[in-house]
Amino acid sequence: MENYLKSSKLKRSIIAVFTVLMLPLLSMAQFSISGTVSEKSNQVLPGASVRLKNKGTGLTSDAHGQYRFNNLKAGNYVLIVSYIGYRSTEKAVSLNADAVVDITLAPAAFLADEVIVRATRANEKSATTYKNIGKKEIEENNFGQDLPFILNNTPGVVVTSDAGAGVGYTGIRIRGSDASRVNVTVNGIPYNDSESQGTFWVNMPDFASSVDNIQIQRGVGTSTNGAGAFGGSVNIQTASVADQAYAELNNAYGSFNTLKNTVKVGTGMIDNKWSFDGRLSRIKSDGFIDRAASDLKSYFLSGAYYGKKDLLRINVFSGQEKTYQAWNGVPEAKLRGDLVALEEHYNNNLGYLYYTDADRANLFNSNNRTYNQFTYKDQNDNYTQSHYQALYARQLNEKFSFNGALHYTDGAGYFEEYKNDQKFSKYGLPDVSVGGSPISKTNLVRRRWLDNDFYGLTYAFNYVPSSNLNITLGGAYNQYRGKHFGQIIWAQYASTAANDYHYYDGKGNKDDFNTYAKVNYSPVSQLSLFADLQYRNVNYDITGLDKNRNTLDFHNKYNFFNPKVGATYFINQQSNVYASFSVGNKEPNRDDFSNLKAGLPVPKSEHLNNVEAGYRITDKDFNVGINVYGMFYKDQLIFTGEVNDGGDPYRQNVDKSSRMGLEIDGSYSISPKFIINANAALSRNKIKNYIDYVSVYDANFDLINVQATSYANPDISFSPNTVLFGELVYKPLSGFAMALQSKYVSKQYMDNTQNESRKLDAYWVNNARLGYDFNLKGIKNINIGLLINNILDKKYESNGYTYSSIYPWGMLTENFYFPQAGTNFLLSLNLKF
Incomplete structure (x- = not known):
């Protein structure tokens, strides 16, 4: 019996020493946290926000409601999960191996902001060609340029800037159609100018900082309010309620x-x-x-x-x-640096009548590309x-x-x-x-x-009988x-x-x-x-x-x-x-x-x-x-x-x-x-x-x-x-x-x-x-x-x-x-x- 006790003490001592020696290795090991976000009825929630508290790391669940954080060190973490229309939740995770953490969200006690634009939005059942742009993507690309430059990465879009750098007067074309043929709404309310039917983003500087999400529909799209969509439509929803102050x-x-x-x-x-x-x-x-x-x-x-x-x-x-x-x-002759052609341009446009001496000096002496x-x-x-x-x-x-x-x-x-x-x-x-x-x-x-x-005014009634x-x-x-x-x-x-x-x-x-x-x-x-x-x-x-x-x-x-x-x-x-x-x-x-x-x-x-x-x-x-x-x-x-x-x-x-x-x-x-x-x-x-x-x-x-x-x-x-x-x-x-x-x-x-x-x-x-x-x-x-x-x-x-x-x-x-x-x-x- 005495030998057994001595043997047990020895084993415990070895295990303790081994554990102490392994702690640095465990702390250096890389693990993952993954799982599925769903509601109480087990319906998955794609696009749910999942982030690690105080870590500056976040992502959204995929089309199957799944999420995954990789390359995490061992330790204690807190998951914060939120989704529009549902109560946010926090869940503590003690990580020393790969962990599977499924999250179930309960419906919120209030109506969600998404209902504001639902009537004019396309979805997977609408048989419409569209692209959704979420808040995270907008934030990543928002450095102060006008909104068209944030949309530049979407299919069939071409943007331009009068000042050359994306600030000031900018333009957007979708499928070759200019802004007067692209219907723009903000929370379902028409934004296009009623007479020119164009959209002047310079009048909305830094508006992207107050946008929650954008849907671009290409072609005629679904019925919306305002100017007819002949190239596409841009449906903007402004910021919704935040999880916390x-x-x-x-x-x-x-x-x-x-x-x-x-x-x-x-x-x-x-x-x-x-x-x-x-x-x-x-x-x-x-x-x-x-x-x-x-x-x-x-x-x-x-x-x-x-x-x-x-x-x-x-x-x-x-x-x-x-x-x-x-x-x-910039006149073509000026842009190409062709002085002979530029002189012809000056004469053809009666520069000697309508240009001052300062205008002529500006035309011939300024930089070819910034004139x-x-x-x-x-x-x-x-x-x-x-x-x-x-x-x-x-x-x-x-x-x-x-x-x-x-x-x-x-x-x-x-x-x-x-x-x-x-x-x-x-x-x-x-x-x-x-x-x-x-x-x-x-x-x-x-x-x-x-x-x-x-x-x-705008209005929409929605009826779902079945x-x-x-x-x-x-x-x-x-x-x-x-x-x-x-x-x-x-x-x-x-x-x-x-x-x-x-x-x-x-x-x-x-x-x-x-x-x-x-x-x-x-x-x-x-x-x-x-x-x-x-x-x-x-x-x-x-x-x-x-x-x-x-x-x-x-x-x-x-x-x-x-x-x-x-x-x-x-x-x-x-x-x-x-x-x-x-x-x-x-x-x-x-x-x-x-x-x-x-x-x-x-x-x-x-x-x-x-x-x-x-x-x-x-x-x-x-x-x-x-x-x-x-x-x-x-x-x-x-x-x-x-x-x-x-x-x-x-x-x-x-x-x-x-x-x-x-x-x-x-x-x-x-x-x-x-x-x-x-x-x-x-x-x-x-x-x-x-x-x-x-x-x-x-x-x-x-x-x-x-x-x-x-x-x-x-x-x-x-x-x-x-x-x-x-x-x-x-x-x-x-x-x-x-x-x-x-x-x-x-x-x-x-x-x-x-x-x-x-x-x-x-x-x-x-x-x-x-x-x-x-x-x-x-x-x-x-x-x-x-x-x-x-x-x-x-x-x-x-x-x-x-x-x-x-x-x-x-x-x-x-x-x-x-x-x-x-x-x-x-x-x-x-x-x-």
């Missing part, structure tokens, strides 16, 4: 003295009923182009009440921009836009719910410009006499104003009241105008009503049928004088019926195929009427038939979407190349045109450290028969005629047939990630003649992004980010324009380009408390 400081600095400062605060849920959030931002940049400076300010305030069956959220946000004009581009024609110190665009939204949702019972919104947008501002040698008569003013000599022209400074109001049937009835009624007027604030020779004199006054009044019914029905578990019927009525009156003092008197009424049908077949839980047919209609914009040449027919509305078909597969390590599409237009409005008497280009209806293409979008996790994201858009964009008009002038530069030339089956302008994107993400350490991004855009023609001398060359641009997350005592998370754009210093132009004229000595064609910046960087430091 927070404060953030987000700062960035980089090339061209670009500076971003953002402060964000939020209360989280108070008493399980209330939440308040706020943001204050400023962005300043000198721009890549000479004098293309931007001074942007914005704020976002939001308060919400959450009940068990209802939700009320009030949003107030505003943006103020002061942007030096860089929208004339800006404007030199007047206050050649600025100034605009303030404020938005007020009241969003309400109520779950009436288990099957029936409602959400609606009241909104008001107030916009006012002007752009100021210096003009040489202007005739008094052009401004409705009499000539003057100086020292007894008649004076009919003067140098002056003018402002062109836009003062507008946009208000209305698990296989979902019905939505929704719509909107909105009114726009716009005032356009011009003022002269200084003149070298003063005429009879008073300080408050308006040399033109115009109005644009637009009433827009739409209603739609959407139905998802699954006759069998694997098949979902989708139908969406929309009626839209538009009354649009344009009156007064335009900027050239021509009389405007247009009263237009449109009635559109936009049906959409589709089907989705679920092959299994991971994959499905879909097909749809959709109809879109769209009214002309203000310029189509105000720029209309005398004697030409009033522009007709446009019609689009859109066919989409695709295949989607999602697995544990990869997901891929492949779709083909056909967009067949009737009476599409396109620029003809001709200008009116005021020098403004105008569009005309073409009988038949089309866009057809193939799009691929996917990602693949090679390992926990390597991820590949890629997409491709291949397309063919054609006008069946196109007539190009060129103005003919005499030796005195008076318009005498128009020459017409027919073209068979040319490419549609600004429609590259190939757009490719690839991204390699490397995560060597916990909290640290590097990404190499590559974007290729094939050549684009600047008009519809498919002339090789009037094109944007293809370009291939590479960016690199680095991010490191860690924490210190008292700071929840610290993120250091670095974005290096155009790391290979590619010289390229992403936008431009062209026009031609015929004179007794021959045809003159002028091309202008918008060069983009070479290698440049943005460095960010973001603190979360």
Whole structure:
């Protein structure tokens, strides 16, 4: 017995010593925590947020609700798991081996913010081509550039920047369609300008910092509110309730003295009923182009009440921009450094009459790629836009719910410009006499104003009588009241105008009503049928004088019926195929009427038939979407190349045109450290028969005629047939990630003649992004980010324009380009408390 006791003591001693010796090895060992996030009914929750408390490490569950943290040292951890509409939970894990921790979330006691945009969103049953962008991806790519540059990594998207570096005036095209054909909503409320139908992101600086998620639908998509979607739609949901109180400081600095400062605060849920959030931002940049400076300010305030069956959220946000004009581009001769051709450009544009000595010196002596024609110190665009939204949702019972919104947008501002040698008569003013000599022209400074109001309501009723049937009835009624007027604030020779004199006054009044019914029905578990019927009525009156003092008197009424049908077949839980047919209609914009040449027919509305078909597969390590599409237009409005008497280009209806293409979008996790994201858009964009008009002038530069030339089956302008994107993400350490991004855009023609001398060359641009997350005592998370754009210093132009004229000595064609910046960087430091 004594020997046995001695033996047992010896074994315990050996085990204890062995354990002590192994502790350093155990602490160095690498383990994992994985599991599945689901609700009480065992329904998995894809996209749930899972993070390690105080570790600065987080991820989202995959399509099967699964998550996995790798390369963790032994020790104690706390998992924090959250999902919209469910109560967040924390779970302690003592890790000394690979652990499987399944999480079950209970429904929250309040209605989730996602119901606000549900009626206008597509899902896997909608037979629609779409892309969802979550908050994490938005944050990773948000260094202060405008929202289009955050969306640049999505299929078929091409972006451009007037100032060359993504701050200030920026543009976006989807499937070759410009911003006036891309429907944008914020919480289901239309954002496109009612008259131009464009979207001016410069009026919403740093708005991405207040965005929770974005859905891009390509093609006609599902019925939404506002302008017709002829290229796609961008559906934005602003920030939803945070898990807990927070404060953030987000700062960035980089090339061209670009500076971003953002402060964000939020209360989280108070008493399980209330939440308040706020943001204050400023962005300043000198721009890549000479004098293309931007001074942007914005704020976002939001308060919400959450009940068990209802939700009320009030949003107030505003943006103020002061942007030096860089929208004339660089003449081709200047860009190419051809001094002989540049002298010809100067003479052809009567530089000796309209250019000052300083203008000529600027044209010939400035940098070829950063030249800006404007030199007047206050050649600025100034605009303030404020938005007020009241969003309400109520779950009436288990099957029936409602959400609606009241909104008001107030916009006012002007752009100021210096003009040489202007005739008094052009401004409705009499000539003057100086020292007894008649004076009919003067140098002056003018402002062109836009003062507008946009208000209305949106609504949607959702009825789910059974698990296989979902019905939505929704719509909107909105009114726009716009005032356009011009003022002269200084003149070298003063005429009879008073300080408050308006040399033109115009109005644009637009009433827009739409209603739609959407139905998802699954006759069998694997098949979902989708139908969406929309009626839209538009009354649009344009009156007064335009900027050239021509009389405007247009009263237009449109009635559109936009049906959409589709089907989705679920092959299994991971994959499905879909097909749809959709109809879109769209009214002309203000310029189509105000720029209309005398004697030409009033522009007709446009019609689009859109066919989409695709295949989607999602697995544990990869997901891929492949779709083909056909967009067949009737009476599409396109620029003809001709200008009116005021020098403004105008569009005309073409009988038949089309866009057809193939799009691929996917990602693949090679390992926990390597991820590949890629997409491709291949397309063919054609006008069946196109007539190009060129103005003919005499030796005195008076318009005498128009020459017409027919073209068979040319490419549609600004429609590259190939757009490719690839991204390699490397995560060597916990909290640290590097990404190499590559974007290729094939050549684009600047008009519809498919002339090789009037094109944007293809370009291939590479960016690199680095991010490191860690924490210190008292700071929840610290993120250091670095974005290096155009790391290979590619010289390229992403936008431009062209026009031609015929004179007794021959045809003159002028091309202008918008060069983009070479290698440049943005460095960010973001603190979360």
